[in-house]
Amino acid sequence: MEILNDIRSLATVDNDIKVWFKAARASDFPENGGACVKYKDQQIAVFNFARRSEWYACQNLCPHKMQMVLSRGIIGSVSEEPKVACPFHKKTFSLRNGECLNATEEKLAVFPVKIEDGFVYIGFAR
Amino acid sequence: MKRIIVVGNGMVGYKFCEKLRKQSVAAEVIVYGEEPRPAYDRVHLSSYFSGKTAEDLLMAPASWYAEHNIVLHLGELVTEINRDAKTIRTHTGKTDHYDYLVLATGSSPFVPAIEGVERDGVFVYRTIEDLNQIIDYGKKIKCAAVMGGGLLGLEAGKALIDLGLQTHVVEFASRLMPRQLDEAGSNILLHKLSQLGITVHLNKSTKRIAGNGKLEGLEFADASFLPVEMLVISAGIRPRDEVAKASGLEVHARGGVLVNDFLQTSDENIFAIGEVAVHSNMVYGLVAPGYEMADIVVRQIAGDFSKLFQGFDMSTKLKLMGVDVGSFGDALGETPGSIPIAFQDKHNGVYKRINISADGKLLLGGILVGDASQYNLFHQMVMNRMALPAQPESLIIGAPGKGEEGAGVKSLPDSAQICACENITKGDLVLQITEKGVKTLDDLKKSTKACTGCGGCTPMVNDILKLTLESMGVTVKKSLCEHFDFTRQELYDIIKVKGLKSYEDVLEQHGKGHGCEVCQPAVASLLASIWNEPILNQSTIQDTNDRFLANIQRGGTYSVVPRIAGGEITPEKLIAIGRIAKAYGLYTKITGGQRIDMFGARVEQLPEIWEELIAEGFESGHAYGKALRTIKSCVGSTWCRFGVQDSVAFAIFIEDRYKGLRAPHKLKGAVSGCIRECAEAQSKDFGIIATEKGWNLYVCGNGGSRPQHAKLLVTDVDTDTCVKLIDRFLMFYIKTADPLTRTATWLNKMEGGLEYLYDVVVNDSLGIGEELEKDMQALIANYHCEWKKVVEDPAQRAQFKHFINDDSSDSTLSFVEMRGQKFPEDWNKK
Ligand code: SRM
Ligand SMILES: Cc1cc2nc3c(=O)[nH]c(=O)nc-3n(C[C@H](O)[C@H](O)[C@H](O)COP(=O)(O)OP(=O)(O)OC[C@H]3O[C@@H](n4cnc5c(N)ncnc54)[C@H](O)[C@@H]3O)c2cc1C
Ligand code: SF4
Ligand code: FES
Numbered sequence: 001m002e003i004l005n006d007i008r009s010l011a012t013v014d015n016d017i018k019v020w021f022k023a024a025r026a027s028d029f030p031e032n033g034g035a036c037v038k039y040k041d042q043q044i045a046v047f048n049f050a051r052r053s054e055w056y057a058c059q060n061l062c063p064h065k066m067q068m069v070l071s072r073g074i075i076g077s078v079s080e081e082p083k084v085a086c087p088f089h090k091k092t093f094s095l096r097n098g099e100c101l102n103a104t105e106e107k108l109a110v111f112p113v114k115i116e117d118g119f120v121y122i123g124f125a126r
Numbered sequence: 127m128k129r130i131i132v133v134g135n136g137m138v139g140y141k142f143c144e145k146l147r148k149q150s151v152a153a154e155v156i157v158y159g160e161e162p163r164p165a166y167d168r169v170h171l172s173s174y175f176s177g178k179t180a181e182d183l184l185m186a187p188a189s190w191y192a193e194h195n196i197v198l199h200l201g202e203l204v205t206e207i208n209r210d211a212k213t214i215r216t217h218t219g220k221t222d223h224y225d226y227l228v229l230a231t232g233s234s235p236f237v238p239a240i241e242g243v244e245r246d247g248v249f250v251y252r253t254i255e256d257l258n259q260i261i262d263y264g265k266k267i268k269c270a271a272v273m274g275g276g277l278l279g280l281e282a283g284k285a286l287i288d289l290g291l292q293t294h295v296v297e298f299a300s301r302l303m304p305r306q307l308d309e310a311g312s313n314i315l316l317h318k319l320s321q322l323g324i325t326v327h328l329n330k331s332t333k334r335i336a337g338n339g340k341l342e343g344l345e346f347a348d349a350s351f352l353p354v355e356m357l358v359i360s361a362g363i364r365p366r367d368e369v370a371k372a373s374g375l376e377v378h379a380r381g382g383v384l385v386n387d388f389l390q391t392s393d394e395n396i397f398a399i400g401e402v403a404v405h406s407n408m409v410y411g412l413v414a415p416g417y418e419m420a421d422i423v424v425r426q427i428a429g430d431f432s433k434l435f436q437g438f439d440m441s442t443k444l445k446l447m448g449v450d451v452g453s454f455g456d457a458l459g460e461t462p463g464s465i466p467i468a469f470q471d472k473h474n475g476v477y478k479r480i481n482i483s484a485d486g487k488l489l490l491g492g493i494l495v496g497d498a499s500q501y502n503l504f505h506q507m508v509m510n511r512m513a514l515p516a517q518p519e520s521l522i523i524g525a526p527g528k529g530e531e532g533a534g535v536k537s538l539p540d541s542a543q544i545c546a547c548e549n550i551t552k553g554d555l556v557l558q559i560t561e562k563g564v565k566t567l568d569d570l571k572k573s574t575k576a577c578t579g580c581g582g583c584t585p586m587v588n589d590i591l592k593l594t595l596e597s598m599g600v601t602v603k604k605s606l607c608e609h610f611d612f613t614r615q616e617l618y619d620i621i622k623v624k625g626l627k628s629y630e631d632v633l634e635q636h637g638k639g640h641g642c643e644v645c646q647p648a649v650a651s652l653l654a655s656i657w658n659e660p661i662l663n664q665s666t667i668q669d670t671n672d673r674f675l676a677n678i679q680r681g682g683t684y685s686v687v688p689r690i691a692g693g694e695i696t697p698e699k700l701i702a703i704g705r706i707a708k709a710y711g712l713y714t715k716i717t718g719g720q721r722i723d724m725f726g727a728r729v730e731q732l733p734e735i736w737e738e739l740i741a742e743g744f745e746s747g748h749a750y751g752k753a754l755r756t757i758k759s760c761v762g763s764t765w766c767r768f769g770v771q772d773s774v775a776f777a778i779f780i781e782d783r784y785k786g787l788r789a790p791h792k793l794k795g796a797v798s799g800c801i802r803e804c805a806e807a808q809s810k811d812f813g814i815i816a817t818e819k820g821w822n823l824y825v826c827g828n829g830g831s832r833p834q835h836a837k838l839l840v841t842d843v844d845t846d847t848c849v850k851l852i853d854r855f856l857m858f859y860i861k862t863a864d865p866l867t868r869t870a871t872w873l874n875k876m877e878g879g880l881e882y883l884y885d886v887v888v889n890d891s892l893g894i895g896e897e898l899e900k901d902m903q904a905l906i907a908n909y910h911c912e913w914k915k916v917v918e919d920p921a922q923r924a925q926f927k928h929f930i931n932d933d934s935s936d937s938t939l940s941f942v943e944m945r946g947q948k949f950p951e952d953w954n955k956k
Contacts, residue, residue, distance in 0.1 A: 003938075024931045032641075033666025033673075035930035043929075043936070051630070051640045065953045068938050069682050072670045076642035078608065085643035087670035087678055092643070102568075106187075 003066070004106065007042055007059045010124045011109040017123035026120050034084070036060050036071035037122065044111060044122060045071035047095060049082060055113040056095035057122050062086040063106040070108070128153045130427070131214060131224040133204045133369070135159025137168055138400030138416035139230035140185045145424040147194045153427065155196045156222060158214070160203045161253060164188050169413055171257065172281050175288045179954050180254050207373035209393055226395055228423060229383060231366040233401040233411070237359055242335030247356045251282045260358065264289040267355035271295070271344060273332060274360035275302040277442070282358045283324050284447045294352060295319070295326045296344065302326065306442060306453035310470060311495045314477045318449045318496075327352065363411055365402045378404040387434040389423050397423045410438055414546045421549070439509065439546075441491075443501045449475070450498035455491025455508035456481055464490050469522045471496075478522040480504065482514060489514055489521075502586045503535075506542045535589040544590065545576040545583045552590060559594045567591060606865070607644040609637045614648060614790065614865050621649075622656050629653070629667045647672070648865040651752055654788035655860045658908040660915050661751075661788075662922055671750035674926065675912055676732055679725055681939055681950030684732060686712070686724040687749035688739050689785060692759040692777035692797075693720030702742035710735055713947045719756035719794070721747060726948055728935050733923045736913040745911040748786060752866070754793045757781035758806065762799030762816070769799035771816030776845070777805070780814075783849070784856065786909045790863040790872075793856070808836045811869040812852055817841070821848045825855055825883070828870035837873070837880050840888060850899060854887045857898035 012018075023037045029048040037044045043060035060068050065088060073084040075095070082095040092101045098108035112123040130146075130153050132139050143155060159165070166183040174183065181187075191198040199216070206215040207227065215221045235250035237243055247267075249260050264270065268291060272282045275297030286293040297304075301312035302319075316326055334345040335357060343353040365382035367375075376384045376392040382404030389397045389405075400416035401409060410416065415438035422433050441454035459466045463484030470477050476496035483490055489507045494500065500521070506512070515521065540553030558564040558573050567588055571577050577584045605611045612620065617632070626632050629649050633641055646667035654661055665673045676684035688703070703722055707714045710731055712724040727735055736746075748754060757780045760766065762773030777797040787793065796807040797814045807813025813824040819842040827836025840851060863872040876882060885891035916922045928936045940951040 028930055030666050030925070036928055038929040038932040038934070041937075043938075046930075049640070051633075065680075067680075067682055067953070068936055069670070069678070072673065072678075074643040074646055074666070074669070076609075076646065077640035078642065079639075082640070083642070090643055104186075 003061065004063065007061060008109045010039070010042060010126065011111060012123060012125045015112070015123075016125065017112065018126055019124045020114070020121040021124060023120045023122055026115050026118050029120065032075065034071040034073065034075065036068075037120075039122065039124065043068055043071075045073075045084070046113065046120060046122065047071075047075050047084065049075055049095070052077075052082065054082065055115060055120065056082060056084075057111040057113045058084070058093070058095060058098055058108045059110075062088060062091065063100075063108070064089060064091050064103075128225040128427070129223060130155050130226045130228060131222060132157045132228045132230055133214070134230035134232055134366075134400075134402070135161065135165045135198065135200070136230060136232045136400065137165060137185065137413050138232070138420055139228070140165035141417045142228060142230060142399060142420040142424060143191070143194070143196055144186070145421055146427070147196070149424055149428050151424065151428045156224075157191070157196060157198045158202045158204050158216060158222075159198070159200050161255075162201050163254070164191065164198065164200065166254065168252070171251075171254070172285050174254065174257050175261075175285045177954060183254070204369055207369055207375075207396075209373055209396070212395065224395075226397065226427060229370055229391070229396065229398040229402055230400045230420075231369070231402045233363040233365045233409070235359060236362040236364045238332075238361055240332055240335055242337065242341075243359070245335055245337050245341045246339060247337070247341035248335060249356070249358050251278065251285075251358050251360055257285075260285070260356075261289065263356055264291055268292055269294075269354050270356035270358065271352060271354040272358045272360055273344075274362070275299070275326065275328070276305065276360065276362075277303060277444070277446075279358075279360035280319075280446050282360050283319075284322075286356075286358065287322060287324060287447075291356070293324045294354060295324060296330045296332060296346075296352070297326065297328050298331050300329050302328075303451070303453075306451070306457055307493055307495070308458055308479065310468065311451075311477050311479065311493045314470075314472070314475050314495045315446070315449060315451065317472075318475055319447065322447055324447075363401065363409070365404065365409055367402060370396075370398065370402070378407070382409050385435075387436065388426060388431070389419050389435055399423055405435055406437060408437065410440070412438075412440065412442070414438065414549070415440075417547065418549055441505050441508075441546075443494075443498055443505075449496060450494065450501075452494035452498035452501035452505075453492075454501065454505040455489070457491045457493050459490070461490050467519050467522065469519075480518065480522060482518050486518065487514060489518070502544075502583065506538050506544075510539050510542050512537070512539075535586060536593055544586055545574075547583075548575045548578065550574050550576045555587060555590050556594050559591060560598060564591075565595065565600070606648055607642055609633065609639045609641055609645050612636065614652070615862050617649065618652055618656070618861055621652055627653065627657060627659070629664055641667070643669075644865075651788055651790065651865070654753075655790075655905075658786070658788070658905045660910065660912060662912070662916065662925075665925065674729060674732065675746065675750055675916065676727065677750045679950060680953055681941075682936060683726045683728055683939060683950065685749070686727055686732070686735055686739070687717070687721060687747040688744035689747040689781070690721040690756075691781035691785070692757055692774050694759070694774055694778060699742065699744070702739070702744075706735060706738050706742075709738075711948065713949065717749075720758050721756060723749070726941070726950070728928070728939070730927050730933075730935065733917055733926050737917045740911070740914055740917055745785070746913040748912075752789060752791050754781070754784045754787045754789070754795075756794060757784075758794075758796040758810070760798050760804035762797075766799055768802060769816070770818055771799055771821070773797040773799035773805065773814075773816055776814065776816075776821075780849075780852070783906060784852075786912070787856070787860075787905060789856070789860050791866050791868045793869070809833065810836060812836070812855065814848060820844045823848055823851060826869040826873040826880075828868050830868070832870075834870040834874075836870075839880075839884060851887055853902040854890075854895055854898040855883075857902045858883075858886060858894075861898075 029035050031050040034045050034047040045060040047056045075084050083092045085092045091103050093108050098110040114121045135157050165185045203217040204214050205217050213223050270286050270291045271294040272279045275295050283295045331347040333347050336343045367377045367383050370383045371377050383398040385398050385403045399419035443452040459481035464481045466481050468479040480492035481490045542552045564570050647669045650667045670678050707724045713726050717723045757777045759774045759777030763769030794810045795812045796805040796810045798805040798807045799816050809827045809829045813836050815822045822841045823839045824836035825839045828834045941948040
């Protein structure tokens, strides 16, 4: 639980971004898949959704069994909603707002992403 | 705005809140619950023993109440109701005012006044706290008993077995589940329980709980003695009517708050619902009637007085320790003149009894033990007074096929209740499909909540969905998912004919949307089955196991399984595995597939480990893929005094031939050296048994949760013919099976069954034999060790990292030690 609260406290409210963290080169990320970014002591899953020309970031921790694995999940869409499926038990979460789409797991913390000069930046509240 | 106070936050109290908010009734809602946590699913309480956590069991998290504007006070016992002032008071002295009061205080286990019940080691079975105490105490002892052989008692008995205790069940009556079963039904169940190691004592009235401080045994009225160290009492329930009684509400002599058809107590502003309520002399100890009561009270508060509580059917179906038990309507045939018809098969542990009316026209009720697949249908026949067929015995004697069951659903009236937990009728479901455009089971569950309680109605709901769609002329097509309107077989042909080589091309030309976790791995598997090119060229469409070429484990580490063809391994290679496992601190285990698994590798260690394994001559074992796994062998004619052919050599040959082959599901084979079948070939997708003259080839067997024996395809064939037939068989399967369908299931669904398969594979009735062999040849020629490619390619190696921006490992991994090796920390403790 503590670990969930920690990660949530990094998420911005009302888009009040205090830190734009320069994570890695955009070309380092696999296309249409994710990779895990270390920020302070936290783990952030970042997805390069090339098929939609979009980038997303959320906590790496799956709230179902508290596994640090979401960056290794398959991404895709349901209707128009972009989603990630946890590799363990295939719970799916919206990449847009973190809500669980096929069960009642807790919401994921999500973070804004921007690409500048070929680098991926993630926005945090602190 | 009206102020509603709910006393008790159990299953029914929660359902009341949920329904109230769903109806958008404008009211202040304040809930007082005695237990320390929000309402949880008591019905599935026992799953706490099999890994569910207290959190998994919650009906809704605490945040749900806040989000729905409901004030929830936990750990507060309501001790007083002042009906004149319309206030309540709690044990901490808090007072609160209500306009309506809803009593949902449930019940408590009935503990008979037997000498010694206060001893240490005596427990009841109702709350999570009870279970925690039982688990703690159970660690210190070996032997325990349950008092009460009813539904709940048997469930508690199973829990004790799960705790590894020697388990006894003591029942006062002359049979188990006396309210649901007759003698013959109970006997079948008794037999099953004894197989599980539970000793049942019938006709036993407990006189004294003996011991000195802590429990030492039970003394019975017949002077016998049962030495046990723990006792779980499950002797019935008593409604928690104490507050109601103290405030002068009318209660039943045997306990419970009296209510009328509106669920009003003797005070019109106070309702009672769930297990605390007594309606027409009945306490309902099941959730479904409680939910119905909650619904009726919510409607009244919303101003709708049209629905009354008129009693509730107490039929039950459950799986008790792996045995299906169903009891419906007048199960024991107590209606005057009723005629019982029974069918018993002791060998398979099946008992079916139906009670029909004196005129033979109606089904009144019955009992099903061992096979309750007809429960839903029979139950509905009773509830809807449907006419019996001319020979009612045909209902239980002729083994009904699946088709009949579907037809049964068709003849149900719209008013038939399908989901008892949520009270959803066939009409409700059909309406969603015909009017609201619902097309999938998932959507139907979402829009009606059917199947979300106990889940028992899922098959029926599915049948209704299918039948209704068909009747609307919608062809129920097995398309892959929302992104592709094709079956797997159609996509196979498209990809092959058009020469498509990437998921992006397949999606762009033949799909829509942006893919998902169903179609990406399915297309990945097709591409691999058709072209057999390195799967990491498109790593992100693969399941995690395929993306990292290893099986992901609890905690997020991976396992490493090198191929050990036929299970044959040299001492040098054994030493190499031992050395490498030791160097990387891996847990090792012999698998059920005759090879060695090394567990606990961090993702960034995988390429190094494989580099060392490859240097020692190992190859990928494809344990992570829907691919050929193992060909098991027995030692065969080289060593075994009975062996008639060299089964090891043939197994190794076969495993080398098909290694790396990707298929709709995993593939397993085995070769036995003689008819004694030590390699268990008849449980494999393809199995070979040596004969004096050659080989017998079996196909479409399966272990797993629904074991199925493989079927004999040909006998006494020579080695070349055997291999040719396996080539054709496997290729035909790869081309035509649905995703994630093992060969056994594929055959079960195949029109024409084994005969058709024989015609295609052996007689070449479709004239595709040569083509199948050629396709297989191409795949075999294109084999490569996936791990070797990764180890040799720096760009691919670089993908095996936990962080993209840091070289450190995942610091959240944690391990414990047991039996001299490491294990991941229990994830329920996280
Ligand atoms: C390691 C092993 C257990 C062991 O320690 O012995 C094992 C472990 C797993 N089995 Fe198994 N099975 C293992 C032998 C078996 C056997 C026995 C056999 O092969 O003779 C069976 C029954 C035979 C059969 O398949 O017909 C077996 C039937 C299953 C099934 C049920 C398949 C079915 O069609 O019903 C699954 C689930 C699935 O594949 O969907 C499964 C799935 C799994 C998975 C892959 C679950 C998962 O996705 O994580 C486990 C992966 C463990 C890992 O991470 O390495 N495992 N599994 C065995 C590996 C054998 C090997 O050397 O490759
Ligand atoms: C192990 C087990 C298995 C079961 N299996 C099934 C099954 O398979 N199918 C089925 O239909 N039913 C089953 N049941 C029965 C089912 O759980 C009950 O019918 C259901 O929980 C009743 O709901 P309720 O809200 O009336 O009572 P409860 O769930 O008992 O809730 C009442 C709550 O009120 C609290 N409370 C009591 N008095 C006060 C007070 N004065 N102030 C504040 N709070 C108070 C209690 O602490 C409790 O939390 C099972 C029960 C058990 C124990
Ligand atoms: S099947 Fe058994 S008896 Fe026959 S060869 Fe193999 S080990 Fe020997
Ligand atoms: S751990 Fe993510 S779905 Fe179970």
